[in-house]
Amino acid sequence: MNKSYDTIIIGAGIIGCCLAFELSKRGYKTLNVEKLGASGQGSTSNSCAIIRLHYSTPDGVAMAREGYYYWLKWPEYLEVEDTAGMARYVNTGCLVIKTPLNKNLKNVMASLDNMGVEYAELDTAGIKAKMPMLDLQKFFPAKLLDDPDFGHPTGDTIAGAIFVPESGYITDPQLSTHNAQVAAQAQGGEFLFNAEVADILIKDGRAAGVKLKDGSELNAPVVVNVSGPHSYLINRMAGVEEGMKIKTRALRQEVCHVPAPEGVDYEKVGTIISDGDIGCYSRPEVGNHVLIGSEDPECDEREWVDPDNFDRSFTDQWSTQAMREAQRISGLPIPNQPQGVVDLYDVADDWIPIYDKSDLPGFYMAVGTSGNQYKNAPVAGVLMAELIEKVEAGHDHDSNPVKFVMQHTGRECNLGFFSRLREINPDSSFSVIG
Numbered sequence: 001m002n003k004s005y006d007t008i009i010i011g012a013g014i015i016g017c018c019l020a021f022e023l024s025k026r027g028y029k030t031l032n033v034e035k036l037g038a039s040g041q042g043s044t045s046n047s048c049a050i051i052r053l054h055y056s057t058p059d060g061v062a063m064a065r066e067g068y069y070y071w072l073k074w075p076e077y078l079e080v081e082d083t084a085g086m087a088r089y090v091n092t093g094c095l096v097i098k099t100p101l102n103k104n105l106k107n108v109m110a111s112l113d114n115m116g117v118e119y120a121e122l123d124t125a126g127i128k129a130k131m132p133m134l135d136l137q138k139f140f141p142a143k144l145l146d147d148p149d150f151g152h153p154t155g156d157t158i159a160g161a162i163f164v165p166e167s168g169y170i171t172d173p174q175l176s177t178h179n180a181q182v183a184a185q186a187q188g189g190e191f192l193f194n195a196e197v198a199d200i201l202i203k204d205g206r207a208a209g210v211k212l213k214d215g216s217e218l219n220a221p222v223v224v225n226v227s228g229p230h231s232y233l234i235n236r237m238a239g240v241e242e243g244m245k246i247k248t249r250a251l252r253q254e255v256c257h258v259p260a261p262e263g264v265d266y267e268k269v270g271t272i273i274s275d276g277d278i279g280c281y282s283r284p285e286v287g288n289h290v291l292i293g294s295e296d297p298e299c300d301e302r303e304w305v306d307p308d309n310f311d312r313s314f315t316d317q318w319s320t321q322a323m324r325e326a327q328r329i330s331g332l333p334i335p336n337q338p339q340g341v342v343d344l345y346d347v348a349d350d351w352i353p354i355y356d357k358s359d360l361p362g363f364y365m366a367v368g369t370s371g372n373q374y375k376n377a378p379v380a381g382v383l384m385a386e387l388i389e390k391v392e393a394g395h396d397h398d399s400n401p402v403k404f405v406m407q408h409t410g411r412e413c414n415l416g417f418f419s420r421l422r423e424i425n426p427d428s429s430f431s432v433i434g
């Protein structure tokens with residue numbers, strides 16, 4: 001293996017692999033350095049891989065809209081056939097419940113309108129007609145299990161919902177990452193597994209490569225931090241964290257898998273449900289299961305952890321999420337043996353990612369993906385490649401943000417939106433919704 005590259009990408013998750021593909025297509029000699037044994041084994045492997053279009057900000061919707069088109073044409077985009085198989089997109093549509101927290105979806109609908117995304121506004125009769133198994137009582141705000149009011153309705157019914165038909169999920173996020181790795185390799189990209197970055201090399205005031213835990217050094221004039229929940233540790237190695245107004249931290253998450261109610265073919269009739277009324281999101285999961293994630297309601301304590309040392313077993317949080325979802329899906333069984341996953345989000349202070357350069361010339365980052373950027377990984381690959389190309393050619397991105405026209409939507413993407421130097425975005429949901 002050569003020890004000198006144009007770009008070293010730290011991490012081989014879905015975003016690191018998509019970036020490798022985009023850069024190698026542009027002729028860069030890339031190397032992804034990954035501490036685990038294969039691509040997509042980090043937080044990507046446990047992603048719920050939901051591809052939805054509703055976000056709280058117009059820029060969020062625009063990027064998700066762009067990302068959606070890549071997933072629809074995934075094999076064509078990657079220009080390869082992976083012998084391990086190609087990840088598959090399953091369209092289910094997405095039901096988003098109106099709550100006081102999302103201002104009855106006023107901003108979300110305006111952002112969807114702005115992008116021409118189709119959706120239907122539903123009253124409770126409309127929701128019932130679509131999903132008869134849903135109980136539409138209002139429970140807002142979400143509560144902890146030991147709250148005496150847990151499970152007691154707080155009003156007649158929810159205020160309604162929107163249904164976005166173009167939404168779904170990818171069946172196997174780890175396989176999709178392998179697909180992107182194979183595509184990058186087909187363009188000349190290289191991958192080094194079981195190799196942990198221990199330090200960032202700096203020479204003449206700019207990034208010069210990485211030093212691995214075994215002491216070996218790999219050289220490149222451009223280094224990109226795409227290390228997921230470890231992002232703040234890598235930023236500290238590079239000495240760039242202090243120069244960032246928005247920072248990142250690792251947040252522990254539990255996701256439940258429970259059987260669908262008796263007699264309901266949930267894989268056939270279930271949709272994605274984003275339900276701020278009970279503080280959960282859900283989708284159909286293989287084996288006629290319902291997958292339940294948290295929308296991080298205010299009553300839940302946020303568990304900021306050390307990404308190298310956290311508890312991977314289920315806690316009361318698992319039962320809380322399952323019981324919250326059982327308020328909505330009538331007859332949802334809750335097994336004694338919890339099933340699902342425990343993993344980490346890499347959360348930015350305002351839950352909007354940081355796709356940016358840093359104060360150290362040659363050192364870039366695609367971090368703070370806040371539990372909601374799997375869907376945007378192909379777009380993140382493109383925008384990071386644009387950014388790197390322009391900044392390395394001398395563009396002053398901090399004072400005059402790089403902009404580019406997104407291929408599918410034809411919309412202009414202003415990368416200043418994702419700057420590490422931005423003020424906290426007050427329009428964010430400050431949750432996984434983004």
Ligand SMILES: Cc1cc2nc3c(=O)[nH]c(=O)nc-3n(C[C@H](O)[C@H](O)[C@H](O)COP(=O)(O)OP(=O)(O)OC[C@H]3O[C@@H](n4cnc5c(N)ncnc54)[C@H](O)[C@@H]3O)c2cc1C
Nearest residue numbers: 011013015035042043044047048049050197228369374375
């Ligand atoms: C439970 C859960 C559910 C989610 N659900 C959704 C969803 O439904 N929809 C959605 O859009 N997004 C979702 N996300 C978010 C999405 O999965 C992430 O935003 C995305 O996977 C991030 O990809 P990545 O490549 O940046 O990070 P990762 O996949 O975490 O990859 C980073 C890689 O860097 C490696 N690494 C770290 N430190 C080092 C080092 N020192 N040296 C070498 N390698 C290193 C790690 O081993 C890892 O493989 C979810 C995330 C989680 C955890």
